[in-house]
Amino acid sequence: xxxxxxxxxxxxxxxxxxxxxxxxxxxxxxxxxxxxxxxxxxxxxxxxxxxxxxxxxxxxxxxxxxxxxxxxxxxxxxxxxxxxxxxxxxxxxxxxxxxxxxxxxxxxxxxxxxxxxxxxxxxxxxxxxxxxxxxxxxxxxxxxxxxxxxxxxxxxxxxxxxxxxxxxxxxxxxxxxxxxxxxxxxxxxxxxxxxxxxxxxxxxxxxxxxxxxxxxxxxxxxxxxxxxxxxxxxxxxxxxxxxxx
Numbered sequence: 001x002x003x004x005x006x007x008x009x010x011x012x013x014x015x016x017x018x019x020x021x022x023x024x025x026x027x028x029x030x031x032x033x034x035x036x037x038x039x040x041x042x043x044x045x046x047x048x049x050x051x052x053x054x055x056x057x058x059x060x061x062x063x064x065x066x067x068x069x070x071x072x073x074x075x076x077x078x079x080x081x082x083x084x085x086x087x088x089x090x091x092x093x094x095x096x097x098x099x100x101x102x103x104x105x106x107x108x109x110x111x112x113x114x115x116x117x118x119x120x121x122x123x124x125x126x127x128x129x130x131x132x133x134x135x136x137x138x139x140x141x142x143x144x145x146x147x148x149x150x151x152x153x154x155x156x157x158x159x160x161x162x163x164x165x166x167x168x169x170x171x172x173x174x175x176x177x178x179x180x181x182x183x184x185x186x187x188x189x190x191x192x193x194x195x196x197x198x199x200x201x202x203x204x205x206x207x208x209x210x211x212x213x214x215x216x217x218x219x220x221x222x223x224x225x226x227x228x229x230x231x232x233x234x235x236x237x238x239x240x241x242x243x244x245x
Contacts, residue, residue, distance in 0.1 A: 064179040
């Protein structure tokens with residue numbers, strides 16, 4: 001890859017910071033079309049490159065937009081709640097895209113058996129067994145995972161508080177929200193730019209629904225969080241390696 005950038009594209013390592021992603025992709029398309037290095041298409045465009053990079057992401061976006069993901073949980077008081085935890089997302093990525101039973105043999109090709117409509121029920125049963133085994137293993141390991149994530153998030157919040165306290169109170173889009181508004185073939189940096197531009201409007205919209213009860217509850221939570229952070233800060237003074245776990 002380095003030689004391809006340096007020789008055909010005339011882009012050297014010291015100059016990469018001066019190029020935008022659009023200019024790099026356009027240079028790749030022009031070079032490939034000139035050299036006729038592609039196999040099937042008469043020409044290649046920026047959308048083709050983005051589609052190859054984001055094939056897995058496009059499938060996930062489609063599953064979210066079709067309301068197949070994330071799953072809905074029926075809770076007694078809250079009703080139906082969408083459950084889209086990061087660990088669940090990684091497990092689904094392993095099942096659908098990267099596991100030994102996934103439909104894909106690589107980033108651009110599907111397994112032949114998944115294309116065969118005659119074997120649809122057989123493949124569905126096999127995937128159901130894989131998901132069941134994965135769920136059982138997750139339940140067995142859930143205490144360890146819960147303990148690890150609790151410690152990790154506490155120390156991460158403490159470190160973030162010590163470096164940049166304003167980020168703890170700033171709003172952010174959920175993982176479900178990011179996929180819900182994401183376009184097909186939209187790269188990560190393009191999505192982040194869209195979400196950053198919408199931050200002011202989203203904050204103003206959410207401010208309409210503020211209530212005194214929520215504010216009181218938030219102050220209580222803030223007091224508890226500050227107490228925990230004070231303890232962590234004291235431990236950090238005693239041993240600075242505490243925040244490096």
